[in-house]
Amino acid sequence: MPLWQLFVPEDAYSPEDKIGFAEDITKIYSEGVGLPRFYVSVIFHDVPKHSFLIGGEPRSEFVRVSIDHIARRFEELPERLGLPQDVDLAGQWRDVCAAVLKPWVADRGFNWELHTDETPIAYWYIDGLTPPPGWSEQEKTWAEENRATPYAATDEVPA
Amino acid sequence: MPLWQLFVPEDAYSPEDKIGFAEDITKIYSEGVGLPRFYVSVIFHDVPKHSFLIGGEPRSEFVRVSIDHIARRFEELPERLGLPQDVDLAGQWRDVCAAVLKPWVADRGFNWELHTDETPIAYWYIDGLTPPPGWSEQEKTWAEENRATPYAATDEVPA
Amino acid sequence: MPLWQLFVPEDAYSPEDKIGFAEDITKIYSEGVGLPRFYVSVIFHDVPKHSFLIGGEPRSEFVRVSIDHIARRFEELPERLGLPQDVDLAGQWRDVCAAVLKPWVADRGFNWELHTDETPIAYWYIDGLTPPPGWSEQEKTWAEENRATPYAATDEVPA
Numbered sequence: 465m466p467l468w469q470l471f472v473p474e475d476a477y478s479p480e481d482k483i484g485f486a487e488d489i490t491k492i493y494s495e496g497v498g499l500p501r502f503y504v505s506v507i508f509h510d511v512p513k514h515s516f517l518i519g520g521e522p523r524s525e526f527v528r529v530s531i532d533h534i535a536r537r538f539e540e541l542p543e544r545l546g547l548p549q550d551v552d553l554a555g556q557w558r559d560v561c562a563a564v565l566k567p568w569v570a571d572r573g574f575n576w577e578l579h580t581d582e583t584p585i586a587y588w589y590i591d592g593l594t595p596p597p598g599w600s601e602q603e604k605t606w607a608e609e610n611r612a613t614p615y616a617a618t619d620e621v622p623a
Numbered sequence: 624m625p626l627w628q629l630f631v632p633e634d635a636y637s638p639e640d641k642i643g644f645a646e647d648i649t650k651i652y653s654e655g656v657g658l659p660r661f662y663v664s665v666i667f668h669d670v671p672k673h674s675f676l677i678g679g680e681p682r683s684e685f686v687r688v689s690i691d692h693i694a695r696r697f698e699e700l701p702e703r704l705g706l707p708q709d710v711d712l713a714g715q716w717r718d719v720c721a722a723v724l725k726p727w728v729a730d731r732g733f734n735w736e737l738h739t740d741e742t743p744i745a746y747w748y749i750d751g752l753t754p755p756p757g758w759s760e761q762e763k764t765w766a767e768e769n770r771a772t773p774y775a776a777t778d779e780v781p782a
Numbered sequence: 783m784p785l786w787q788l789f790v791p792e793d794a795y796s797p798e799d800k801i802g803f804a805e806d807i808t809k810i811y812s813e814g815v816g817l818p819r820f821y822v823s824v825i826f827h828d829v830p831k832h833s834f835l836i837g838g839e840p841r842s843e844f845v846r847v848s849i850d851h852i853a854r855r856f857e858e859l860p861e862r863l864g865l866p867q868d869v870d871l872a873g874q875w876r877d878v879c880a881a882v883l884k885p886w887v888a889d890r891g892f893n894w895e896l897h898t899d900e901t902p903i904a905y906w907y908i909d910g911l912t913p914p915p916g917w918s919e920q921e922k923t924w925a926e927e928n929r930a931t932p933y934a935a936t937d938e939v940p941a
Contacts, residue, residue: 465897467848471666479832479840486835494837501837505846505895507789508833514638515667517645519653519660519769522638528664530626530691532848534897538746554745554753562751570751575771577664579624579693580746586872587856587898592880592888594872610837612893630825673797674826676804678812678819678928681797687823689785689850697905713904713912721910729910734930736823738783738852739905 465534465588465595466493467505473524474510476574482508485568492560497536497545498599500607503590518575527569529561529578534588535598544599624693624747624754625652626664632683633669635733641667644727651719656695656704657758659766662749677734686728688720688737693747694757703758783852783906783913784811785823791842792828794892800826803886810878815854815863816917818925821908836893845887847879847896852906853916862917 468489477485486506493499513524538553561578562570569576588595591612596602602615627648636644645665652658672683697712720737721729728735747754750771755761761774786807795803804824811817831842856871879896880888887894906913909930914920920933 465895467846467897471664482832482835483838483840487838490835490838503895504837505789506835506838507827507829507846508835509666509668509827510833511666514641515669517641517649517665517667519663520642520646520649520665522642528626528666532897532899557746558748558751558753561748565751575750577624577662577749578747579626579691579742581691581740581742581899583897583899587875588896589876589879590895591893592876592883594876630823668825668827670825673800674828676800676808676824676826678822679801679805679808679824681801687785687825716905717907717910717912720907724910734909736821736908737906738785738850738901740850740899740901 465499465503465532465536465585467507467532467534469507469509469530471509471511471516471528471530473516473526473574474512476510476524476527476572477508477568481568482506488564488568492564493536494607496560497541498604498607499535500603500610502610502612503535503595523575525572525574527565527574527576529565529576531578531580533580533582534585535595537582537585540598624658624662624691624695626666626691626693628666628668628689630668630670630675630687630689632675632685632733633671635669635683635686635731636667636727640727641665647723647727651723652695653766655719656700657763657766658694659762659769661769661771662694662754682734684731684733686724686733686735688724688735690737690739692739692741693744694754696741696744699757783817783821783850783854783903785825785850785852787825787827787848789827789829789834789846789848791834791844791892792830794828794842794845794890795826795886799886800824806882806886810882811854812925814878815859816922816925817853818921818928820928820930821853821913841893843890843892845883845892845894847883847894849896849898851898851900852903853913855900855903858916 490504493504494501513522518526542549593612649663652663653660672681677685701708808822811822812819831840836844860867911930
């Protein structure tokens, strides 16, 4: 969690670009909500123009992003982050995504579309382990060590 | 929305085939439920036979389709389209999909499987904008112009 | 159902490996919950190192698995399989997945992450047909014949 799949035009991004782009995505989670960096999976699909159709037309200046969220639910963020209960989460997430995509996508003249799904946290595993509860001490340890390590299941979720 | 990912046998479809196939998919949404054409993303994954396993067997005459719906929910369609409340939506969507896949898949002797997920509309964005409400005047404008343009957020959803 | 997408390092698995790996995945469903083998779709994405970023770093010893479940819901399994109602389904599914991934992933020194989504059963089709109800006689027939065949819709789901 999260899994970002980016469908990008073939040859649009160099290996260095992809590292920079993925770094910006990773920071959303590591700096924004305290997730371990290694939770963030970014997969680039270099799609040939004839396999990438938007509105029926082959496109080579379009980036389509599909995101699966697992470890964090939008609805828990106001309480966890001390935000007002009526915060416009959808608008905030839009602006976070748009800011990350700006230098890599919009500023290059590409159009983009992005959608975000939330999938069940219970059926998510890393290296044979059930990841520790969100916001727990053990999760912080995983974040500090940047890897999955066995932990006692009694680790409590802070209220 | 929607995002159609088609896992197809490598070299099964020419670039011209893909345009025709994507056009038929696009019309489901543009003609069927009034969506802007550019909402429809179609990605073809040309999968080598040894990477495409159905029931454990490598297949080169199979098409697997995975669809994410975002802008339209099945449950709203009866009221919006003036259909009986007890309409068999699952059966109708099956028949729509089967009709689109018939010339491109079934008639070529390929087997197929398709599933459709519905993902949260709130966390979906295009070119930095939150798309206008479904069935709104602004959505119609986007459909007519076939691109995303800024709009006043006070645009109302017709009842 | 299910659809397993495996994002694997380019050239990590030979065609023979993929057949063996997919066979182990298929048995989870055919032997575990009686699904027809041909319901199990396994797609390998051979991802170049520079397109496969975990925590912002290009990785060539990591396997990311994304699963869509359709035909079986976790919540129905205790009753169907005669398990205690308070069985730890999430823990059991973790262990099943970890066992399948052990020889192909962990034992090769690769790290892995896997998540499982459950998508709507109603909007899932095979070869133009709505698959028979789970655990029905017709589903058993499909499993025995390992292909989709027309059936009477009145086929009942056993209680």
